[in-house]
Amino acid sequence: SLSGVVYNYSAEGVERAEAGWEQCISIPLVQPDMLGLLQCWDQLLEEFSAGEAWLPHRYEEQEHNCYTFALAFVNSVLSAQGKREMSKSEFTEKFVIPQTKKASRYITLHQELAAHEFYIVPLPEPPNQC
Numbered sequence: 001s002l003s004g005v006v007y008n009y010s011a012e013g014v015e016r017a018e019a020g021w022e023q024c025i026s027i028p029l030v031q032p033d034m035l036g037l038l039q040c041w042d043q044l045l046e047e048f049s050a051g052e053a054w055l056p057h058r059y060e061e062q063e064h065n066c067y068t069f070a071l072a073f074v075n076s077v078l079s080a081q082g083k084r085e086m087s088k089s090e091f092t093e094k095f096v097i098p099q100t101k102k103a104s105r106y107i108t109l110h111q112e113l114a115a116h117e118f119y120i121v122p123l124p125e126p127p128n129q130c
Contacts, residue, residue: 003042007049009069013056014049027099029074037077044080048073 006021007014030038053072058064067088075085086094113120 005042007045007069009049009054009059009066011056011059013059014054014069025099025103027095029095037081044077045073048076 004018006017006024008017009015030041049069052058053064054069071086071088071091074091078085110120
């Protein structure tokens with residue numbers, strides 16, 4: 001959600017967490033020019049997650065899982081906009097693989113720097129220019 005709450009579907013049903021997902025990869029799905037959609041994103045997500053499809057007893061590790069939940073939500077938004085829905089493989093290729101490749105390169109670089117005793121420090125904040 002926009003407020004930083006992570007929706008996760010598991011054998012416990014849909015769970016919402018504000019912490020514990022700091023090591024996850026965030027995949028941007030909404031284009032910057034779609035401000036209207038961003039403003040109602042949390043409401044759409046909350047309404048979608050209340051659907052019967054996401055009750056705990058319907059969870060199935062291979063075929064009806066958290067990935068299914070995420071893709072179904074994205075497709076519900078696309079459908080409401082009159083756009084074509086995506087298949088699992090299309091969603092994976094367009095959104096998931098590019099982000100995981102970036103993360104992998106970053107992790108490898110970080111490990112190499114740490115292994116050779118380089119220190120990584122945050123850049124100083126730029127001065128306020130008012």
